[in-house]
Amino acid sequence: MTTPQQPGGPLRSFGRLKARPLKSRQAALFDSLLPKVAVSAEGPVAISGETWMEIGFGGGEHLAAQAARHPDIAFLGAEPFVNGVASALRHIEEGGLENVRLWQGDARELIARLPSAALRRVFILFPDPWPKARHHKRRLIQADFVADLARVMASGARLRFATDWENYAEEGRAVIDASPLFEAVAADQNLAPEDHVVTRYEEKKLGDIAPVWFDWTKL
Numbered sequence: 001m002t003t004p005q006q007p008g009g010p011l012r013s014f015g016r017l018k019a020r021p022l023k024s025r026q027a028a029l030f031d032s033l034l035p036k037v038a039v040s041a042e043g044p045v046a047i048s049g050e051t052w053m054e055i056g057f058g059g060g061e062h063l064a065a066q067a068a069r070h071p072d073i074a075f076l077g078a079e080p081f082v083n084g085v086a087s088a089l090r091h092i093e094e095g096g097l098e099n100v101r102l103w104q105g106d107a108r109e110l111i112a113r114l115p116s117a118a119l120r121r122v123f124i125l126f127p128d129p130w131p132k133a134r135h136h137k138r139r140l141i142q143a144d145f146v147a148d149l150a151r152v153m154a155s156g157a158r159l160r161f162a163t164d165w166e167n168y169a170e171e172g173r174a175v176i177d178a179s180p181l182f183e184a185v186a187a188d189q190n191l192a193p194e195d196h197v198v199t200r201y202e203e204k205k206l207g208d209i210a211p212v213w214f215d216w217t218k219l
């Protein structure tokens, strides 16, 4: 479970933790399946084999689809939103997925516990846009966060960021481009990458532009 933000720690980057009450089946999965797939609550996180991570997986549809496509890769998903975790648990159960582990909480806490160079791919798809200028400081993609991410990504690993908010596209891209540890992959930002799986938030089209896509290679 996510912890309140520590004094002096990063600002909260997510919105609500819970929306509607869980249906009884979802609640049952919290009791039966979550303990089996949850990342341990403390200590270093053990990594074995190629590992990909999705930060803020929302309903988990992208996470589950990628995990089903790549059964030999281990997936870590981080998401503090209870209903999102419940939805991901349903996808894991329905897909019989054995290669997904979930962290119900702030991805930044999980990243801090990962060994260096643990990850081969990281997805940040439609992170909370915080569109008001006074809230931009809550955005997940900040220089410190990018440095922390770089530590846990192997050389040659890929990072993907997608958003449908113009200002976040510009700002997020600039922050990552400014890191000497990432190199942009040349691609048409207006085309969803071939391996993309449409997410629930993306389908809502709440942003002020059509989605844009950016990939980087960790140097």
Ligand SMILES: C[S@@+](CC[C@H](N)C(=O)[O-])C[C@H]1O[C@@H](n2cnc3c(N)ncnc32)[C@H](O)[C@@H]1O
Pocket: 013, 014, 015, 055, 056, 057, 058, 059, 078, 079, 080, 081, 084, 105, 106, 107, 108, 124, 125, 126, 127, 128, 129, 140, 199, 200, 201, 202
């Ligand atoms: C706008 S939603 C998009 C969800 C999903 N990626 C999609 O495209 O449908 C952003 C999600 O990021 C999650 N989030 C925000 N800050 C986070 C953090 N620090 N760690 C993990 N998840 C976070 C929020 O709880 C929310 O579910």
